Amino acid sequence: MALGGGTFLVQNKVLPGAYINFISVAQASATLSDRGIVTIPLAMNWGPEGKIFTVEQADFIKNSQKIFGYAYTADELKPMREIFLHAKTVHFFRLGTSGVKAANTYATAKYPGTRGNDLRTVITANENTTEQKPLFDVATFLGTVQVDLQEGVAAITDLKANAYVDWKSSGTLSLTASLPLTGGTNGTVADSDYQTYLDQAEAYTFNAMGCTESKATITALFAAFAKRMRDDVGKKFQVVLFQKLADYEGVVSVKNGLTSDKTSTALIPWVTGVIGGTAVNKSATNMTYDGEYDVDTDFTQTQLENGIKEGSFMFHRVDEAVCVLTDINSFISITDEKSSDFSSNQTIRVLDQIANDIAVLFGKKYLGKVPNDAAGRISLWNDIVKHHTELQDIRAIENFSGENVTVEKGDTKKSVVVTDYVTPVNAMEQLYMTVYVQ
Incomplete structure (x- = not known):
């Protein structure tokens, strides 16, 4: 006769035997997510129409001809080279529909x-x-x-x-x-293509989005999309646009064009890669432009100061190099609830990292799985503290301790309320020094 055995939930078995549960030791999964994922819609001469396709940096270097139809060094791939200088993964979208495929007899x-x-x-x-x-x-x-x-x-x-x-x-x-093969044509780029792209982009995760179209209706569409996704959906990223002073931390407004065309949006891919690829504990301030374009830096000191005040992301010349003036977004309307810190992209990177990571942590580990009791809330508190401690270890935040985080039961049995105090670290930008001569 077989003895009892198997697993158990509660200790209520009748038959004698060994009831053994095998359970993995709980491990905190509150790790920092990688950055460097961006997305951008571009007009192209080759590739799938009307859908997002993802390219890794290594694949672009090795297989650019298969993916985009040109060798890595071709002029047609300059926007791709620009964005991959600082991005690791790019979700591309080819603009234009109703293109025609070239063909011959075979x-x-x-x-x-x-x-x-x-x-x-x-x-x-x-x-x-x-x-x-x-x-x-x-x-x-x-x-x-x-x-x-x-x-x-x-x-x-x-x-x-x-x-x-x-x-x-x-x-x-x-x-x-x-x-x-003959008869191949590119599809016509319509305004509706951008909406199609944004609809598809909702399903993807990324740190930054770029748009090279400068038409006011399109930049307004992208700014509104970023605001809705950040504030209503909880998906944190920044969108890079050309001269779009949206007064919002989710919009980075690039002011510079090229020496050959001051209204060119050619720098958008590079800035998109930088905004998405800069580490959470780093700033892009004073970063040297390492792309292929001749950047228009014809600005006076007063114009540079005014550019910062209006919320523009600008380049300026430092000797022979072209550098980022300061790593800011377009937010300028300072209030008691939103200080000037929110205009710093380094600050936003930290806050977005926290928001995205904790949302993923809660969704994968706690949502519908962990009871909302004292032990469950302590577990969530531990994971948040571990996550923030990692941020402090890499000097992304400072002055943090577990006392800065509280996790309490909400108004319903299913809800929890987290109160979290963090102090993001910013890179040095101004030096005020007094030298006394004796």
């Missing part, structure tokens, strides 16, 4: 766009071909670079799609020196 480009017109197919006789059984080597070229070769192919149906073309399902292969 193949159709993988994506719509003008880059497809640089594709061509070359069909030569395979070394094992015979009159009775002709075999072909089918190569795909992008410009002058061979990007695919399939050898010993007897029929078009034997061809396998590659990263650049899809082969047609019918037709007869024949020797072809070079047959270009």
Whole structure:
């Protein structure tokens, strides 16, 4: 006869036996999340239309031609290179719809766009071909670079799609020196594309969002989106826009254009990468611009001061280098509840880190899982204190102790109320020094 055994919830078993529970020792999961995740919509000549696709920095360096249709060093990829200087992961969105795929007798480009017109197919006789059984080597070229070769192919149906073309399902292969794909066009960028992008972006997590469109209606749309997501949804990120003085900590307003075009928005990708990629315990103040553009820094000292007062993110020249003047956002309306600290992007990075990390912690570890009793609230308190201690260890906040956090039962049995006092650290920006000469 079998003895009792298994696991137990309460000690109410009848049969003799061993009832054993195996439980992982509780581990605090209140770790700091990584930064460096950004998103941006851009017009492109190659790539999927109308949907967000994610690219890692290493993939961009290795596979830029497959992803964007151009070699890493191509001028067409300058915005991508700019954003990846300081971002690790980018959620791209290709603007424009109703683009046309280039095609020829045998193949159709993988994506719509003008880059497809640089594709061509070359069909030569395979070394094992015979009159009775002709075999072909089918190569795909992008410009002058061979990007695919399939050898010993007897029929078009034997061809396998590659990263650049899809082969047609019918037709007869024949020797072809070079047959270009033609008819590829880019889709027209409409204002509605930006709304489509924002709708999709809600499902993603990121630290910063950029928009290179300077039209007032579009920048207002992005500013409103950021405010709604930050204040109503609780998703904390900053949006980088061109000369959009929104008076809001979630909007970074870039003032500088280029020497060749003072109204150019070309610096938006670089700033987006910096805003999203700067560590929580760092500031972008005085950071050297390491991109490829010639930045317009034709500002007087008074104009630089006024730029700071109006909430502009600006570049200025320091000897031969172009540097960030000060790491600020567009918030300027100081109140008792919102001090001037909220205009500092370093402060916002700390506050956003806390908000995002604690929201993830609560959602994954506590929501619907941990009872709202004294022990459960102590566990939540421990995790928050551990998280903040890590922030203090890396000098992102200061003067923190467990006494700064209280976790109490809310008005209902299901709610908890957290009161949290933090003091973000900012980098030194002004030196006031008095030297006495004896």
